[in-house]
Amino acid sequence: MLPLYVDAQMLVLDKPPGLLSVPGRTEPDCLATRAQALWPDALVVHRLDQATSGVWVMARGLPAQRALGLAFERRRVHKTYVAVVEGEVAGDAGSIELPLIVDWPNRPRQVVDHDRGKPALTHWRVLDRADGRTRLQLQPVTGRSHQLRVHLQALGHPIVGDDLYGTAGPRLLLHAQALQVPHPADGRAMHFESPVPF
Known part of the structure; x- marks a missing residue:
């Protein structure tokens, strides 16, 4: 190590x-x-x-x-992640602001819940698009459990290799870069x- x-x-x-x-x-x-x-x-x-x-x-x-x-x-603390997501994301940058809460019957999964969820905010920017996928730079403002994974699923673009919120693969293509x-x-x-x- x-x-x-x-x-x-x-x-x-x-x-x-x-x-x-x-x-x-x-x-x-x-x-x-x-x-x-x-x-x-x-x-x-x-x-x-x-x-x-x-x-x-x-x-x-x-x-x-x-x-x-x-x-x-x-x-x-400022965190920057890189993720590869399914599909081609429309636009070049944006923000996802959706409240999250634990899905108790299906822990550790989290869900979007506008009534009981805690505020969660993620900024995103497209780095490139290729082969039906998009590489994104992500900057979470809040730090909720599985925030990036649930926000991108809600956007219609789950992270590649996400066995909880998308399709399983060799690994989750999500990296805390900085x-x-x-x-x-x-x-x-x-x-x-x-x-x-x-």
Whole structure:
């Protein structure tokens, strides 16, 4: 496991697809546990879906965890994803603003619910179109579970390889490409990137 960045306050890793961020109910192996074997003070701040790859940050110690948690809560963290979706998306850019809630009988699935859902906002921009698919840059403003996956399904363009909201494939073509976060010690903007593997 090669980190993208390490200092006394934070740890930035490149998460592979198919590996949980945190331990599951029946699966103890995850990126957090692997990281803690090397950096025992590493603490979880946020999550990436098991099927999603890319930039993932952990705090080192409780003060850093509080600072980073607050940065996520106050939306001072900026995330950029790349996804390949089914079909050719109309237009070059736009936003999806649809409230989401867990679909309790079908957990962990999420659904759009205009009455009870929590607000969720995603900005998108077309990077290219080819072979009946579209490559998008995605910037979630909120951080709801499965937000990007459900929003793109609702748009009529599920992410390629999405076994929950589209058609199963070798892997989900969703990658956390970049993350900008204020450093937990002094607030300076830190920017991290991971090359898109598809």
